[in-house]
Amino acid sequence: MRTTGAKDSVSILLIEDDEVIGRHVEAGLRSHGYAVTWTRTGGSGLAEADRSPIDVVLLDLGLPDMDGIDVARQLRDEHPDVLILILTARSEEIDVIVGLDAGADDYLVKPFSLTVLLARLRAHLRRRPPAPAGPGEPVRIGDLTVDIAARRCLLGEREVELRPKEFDLLAILVRHPGEAVSRELLMAEVWDENWFGPTKTLDVTMSSLRRRLQVAASAAHAPVALPAFTTLRGHGYRLDPPRPLDGN
Structure with a gap:
C-alpha cells in the first residue's frame, strides 16, 4: 500500500452503480482532497484495481453485473493491503457479517451521510502506517x-x-x-x-x-x-x- 499520510496521496476507487449516490460521494471526496476513480460495475472496478495503485475501495453490493460480495473477496485475494468499505442498502445483521467475512474492513448502510463516511475513512487511514521511503531502505x-x-x-x-x-x-x-x-x-x-x-x-x-x-x-x-x-x-x-x- 502506498503512503496514506496526506489526503492527496490517497487513491480511492468508488464502485457504485447508482448515478445520484455516485456523483454525490465522488464530489464530496474530491472536495476534501481525495483522488477518486468512479466505476459503475464490479468488472470495471476489478479492472481498475489491477490497472493502477488503489488505497481504498468504496464498494456497493448491489451491482448490475456481479454480487459485491464476490467483488470484495476477489479484491481481498488480489490486493490484500487495500482498505475496503462496503456501502449498501442491505442492513440485516447476516449481511454485515457476510460482508466483513468476505474481506471488508468496514460497512456503511445506506442512506449514510458524507460526514460519517469521511470520519470512517480518517479513522481507518490513521491506523495504517505510512509506507517507508523505499523498499527495504534504512x-x-x-x-x-x-x-x-x-x-x-x-x-x-x-x-x-x-x-x-x-x-x-x-x-x-x-x-x-x-x-x-x-x-x-x-x-x-x-x-x-x-x-x-x-x-x-x-x-x-x-x-x-x-x-x-x-x-x-x-x-x-x-x-x-x-x-x-x-x-x-x-x-x-x-x-x-x-x-x-x-x-x-
Missing part, C-alpha cells in the same frame, strides 16, 4: 540509522539493542521526522487500537528508548549526532533532527 537521521525491515538500530557504527516495543515506537517516529505524532496514533500502532491498559505505558517506553540511545551515544568513541525526542504535552511526541555537533 532511514537515517543524523547518526541514527533505523533499518525497519531488518529491525536494527545503529548509532554511528554501534548497534543499539532495543526491546520490541521500543523499536516499534522508534520506527514510527523516524517515518515522521519533524512531525507531531499523537499519543493515539502511537498507542494504536505500537500496542493496537484495542489496548485498554494505561497510556502511561507509552511514556515509560519512550523514557527507556531515550535512555538506551543516550547510553549508546555516551559510549561512542567519537561524538555522534543524536535526534531529539520532543514531548508535546497534551498531544504526543516529535522526533527532531540533531543540532550541529559544534553547537552552531
